Amino acid sequence: MDFILTYLNTLIASLAALAGIVSIYYLIREMQEQNKVARANARQNVADSHQEIALKGMTPRMVKIKMKLRNNEDLTPEEDAAYVTYFSIMLRSRENQHYQYSIGMIDPGEWDNYLKSFKTLFKSEYHLKLWSFMKETFNEDFIKIVDGIINENN
Numbered sequence: 103m104d105f106i107l108t109y110l111n112t113l114i115a116s117l118a119a120l121a122g123i124v125s126i127y128y129l130i131r132e133m134q135e136q137n138k139v140a141r142a143n144a145r146q147n148v149a150d151s152h153q154e155i156a157l158k159g160m161t162p163r164m165v166k167i168k169m170k171l172r173n174n175e176d177l178t179p180e181e182d183a184a185y186v187t188y189f190s191i192m193l194r195s196r197e198n199q200h201y202q203y204s205i206g207m208i209d210p211g212e213w214d215n216y217l218k219s220f221k222t223l224f225k226s227e228y229h230l231k232l233w234s235f236m237k238e239t240f241n242e243d244f245i246k247i248v249d250g251i252i253n254e255n256n
Contacts, residue, residue, distance in 0.1 A: 144207035151195050155188075164188060171228055189232050196220070197244045204243070220251045 158164065167181045177185065196216065203213040223229055230252065237245050 141207050144202050145212070148195075148199050148202060148208065151198065155192050155195055158188065158191075171226065186232060186236075189229065190236060193233075193236070193240065193248075197240055200244050200247060201241070217247070217251065220248065221255060224248070224252050225255055 159168070163181075163184065167177060167185050170177055170181070171185070199208060199213070199216050202208045203210075203216075208216075224233065233248065233252070237248065240248075
């Protein structure tokens with residue numbers, strides 16, 4: 103009888119251990135799936151933000167301002183104020199992309215593509231002037247990235 107009780111206790115303990123292992127495996131798989139969903143949501147949010155900013159940049163007023171900048175024409179004080187706001191929002195979006203990248207929600211390849219757009223953005227003297235005006239309001243790590251790109255361009 104003792105043998106049977108010992109056998110049953112051992113069997114129950116083994117089954118409990120196996121159930122624990124199966125539960126842990128299931129939790130790991132569930133966490134991996136949740137991570138994939140969170141990364142996809144982060145990527146979609148970044149894409150939505152980028153699209154919204156791009157559409158704001160296509161308004162007739164903003165297109166006129168961009169054309170004046172491209173032709174090295176002076177902006178009116180109102181145009182300058184509007185563009186400073188637009189530029190600031192664009193950079194805040196990039197700062198958010200950097201944050202998403204730094205916590206692993208954006209893949210390195212995708213982040214590299216975002217960085218490429220910076221290289222053209224900061225070839226403009228006007229953008230460099232705006233950056234020097236507002237850079238202290240951004241995260242230190244983001245400032246280092248932008249300043250690094252600016253130094254590469256020079």
